[in-house]
Amino acid sequence: MVDLAFSTNAYTRHALPEAIDRIADHGYAGVEILGDKPHAYFPNFDDADEGDLIAALDDTELQISNVNANTATGYYDDAPPSSFFDPSVITADDDDREWRIEYTKRAIDLASITSAPAVCLATGRPLPGTPPERAHEYLRDSLDSILDYAEDRGVSVGIEYEPELLVECTEEVLALIDDVGRDSLGINLDVGHAAVYGEDPAEAIRQSAGHITGVHLEDIVGGVRGKHYHRIPGEGDLDFRAIFDALDDIGYDGFATLELYTYPDRPDEAAREAYEELSAYC
Template structure:
């Protein structure tokens, strides 16, 4: 396993400076935010894309993921990055999310990143049944999964508390109906903890579908607020042992977007807590 850090904690820094800081703290990889201010795909110039690649090379980093979940550029009044969602009742507004996802898949392929992560269907709208929302989500995902396959990248869905797919098990229903090799799961450990999922059990159960992990800590209250690993209630030693037992050897990205005031401190503390767990074989210590 390799540790990466998401640039969504570095929204107050230009990309090159964010990459330099992340690399200096010992991370091997970086999750690129396909959003303002780093890489909003709509209108992103070739020169900017090339500068991102050069910056990654200069700092010795690799892409762990492209985060296409957040859409701060839209700044919807209901919530700054969940909206617009894949299940918006308004077809035109729904298209904004769809087009953003397609552009993010293109960007992912151009940059040589392995996959994008995206939202699991926004909150169910008033008057919209859960089944209607699921049906719409599946309908929207099928052509996007096909586009991802054509571009040679993966489209990963990230279950989140309060949205259409809240748990890792709920992802299964959608995955089976879309039935595309380019569709995968972004297993967010903190989100699963919020939903009181048994982490080792679900990590093992979903291992064949999980292509990337997000980690952050969560308080014992299970309230969805990202904390620095080691400052909440999640047993990360158990989590990393469970991941290791599946044979997973890919990226684990630390996602701490609430810490924009001092991302370096949060990133350093996370590294100090997680690096020994990544490097320690299962059962050791």
Template sequence: MQFGFSTNAFREYHLEDAIEAIADAGYDGVELLFDEPHLYPPTATDEERERVEKALDWNGITVSNGNAFMLTAIEDFHHPSYIEPDQAYRRERIEYTLAALDTAADLGLPYISIEPGGPIPDDRSREWAMDTFVDGLESVIPKAERVGVDLLVEPEPDLLIETADEFLELIERVDSDRVKCNFDAGHFYCVGENPIDLIDPLWESTRHYHLEDIPADRSHEHTQLGDGAMEIDAFLTELENRGYEGFVTVELYPYEETPIETAREAMYYLEERGWA
């Protein structure tokens, strides 16, 4: 398998500098943050994309994933979501995703990761939220199919889709092979599931994995590899045993003050155990 590191830890850096630092740390790939201050699809220019491509080529590194989850350019990580009660506000997330698909296609990426609906509004039912999310997906699927880019729904604690079963329920309702899973091991651990046990049932749906450690109390805190309670070696062993050859991207966005050191320390953890 190959390892990447996400630039969402490098929001205090220019994207080209983040790419260089991640390559210097020894990673095979870099996850591009499709949000400000990096590459924001609704306003990204051809010149910006060309600079990214040159930085990738110059540093000899490829893209592990296009992260179209966070949306701080408009509000925050989770808003606007696909299930906002206000239709116009909800449409901003849809338009952003359509733009992200175009950017991914321009860069030759096979997929982007997206949020799993969003936080369920206090005055709305889960049934309404699921129906609304499915409607939202169905409004972007035609573009995904046209440009050949998969939409990787990423289950996350406290959002509409949290568990493996909820994800599987979702794809039963969506008639497109372009909707797949961005398997974040830490997220599943946070909601009381064992990520190792989920590799098999989600195998056919998963195109990309996120990895971080999580504290023993299962709080949703992305923690440096080895500093939490997850069975990281056992998880990677299961992927290796299944012959996984794609990307596992380390996602440690809370470490904005020390992203270079954090990326290097995570790589050291992987190298010390023979994974990289």
């Protein structure tokens, strides 16, 4: 049976403990922690912040579905939209790439301390001057270090594929998992990313059976090959009955996390409406 969670990345105008309290008020069983500014940007996330997080989890009895380490916008004083993933685990500069590896390890630490099952990680974009073949070498080397660290702490790492990133579809992430050959590496499957790439999300779920560390949910206007803009379920064209049937078919019993960062001005409304739309499927 799938449990619903909600990501704090919709609550970027609220402190992390308040975001958790609000998410609990809407009936969710889990919460995804944004591993970035303004919630858990790890260079600034100290023992006091960790204590506040644990207290909020204890008060609400929410479980953490995932630590979302896809972006590191806190790295920039004024993050440009095109640089949300940089520095990434495929960045050519050795120091910047190592910074991102260590950042991901801090996300794994938080997952371990809070009993979260997984951390999600985006590959980033292969920037000019870094051909895909070299980028894949950087990715493999980065994952070797990250997975060694994660395995020692009992945490899985889910690659979240996305159009225009180095790993951008189900076929490519499954090929990466097969190439790496480690059980700790899986997929944080975002149904909207599958759809805008041109895949059937339900079929992507079935193809990924046995490898899914977590699921991100949002609606997409236009369905397959629609516009990549996260909508509240029911406001787009995705077939959530088919998506939840596919999760049931493969025996997935983890969290499905609503990722509605596009609603920072009305996160409570987004959380409430999404829960009302999807709770019948769980």
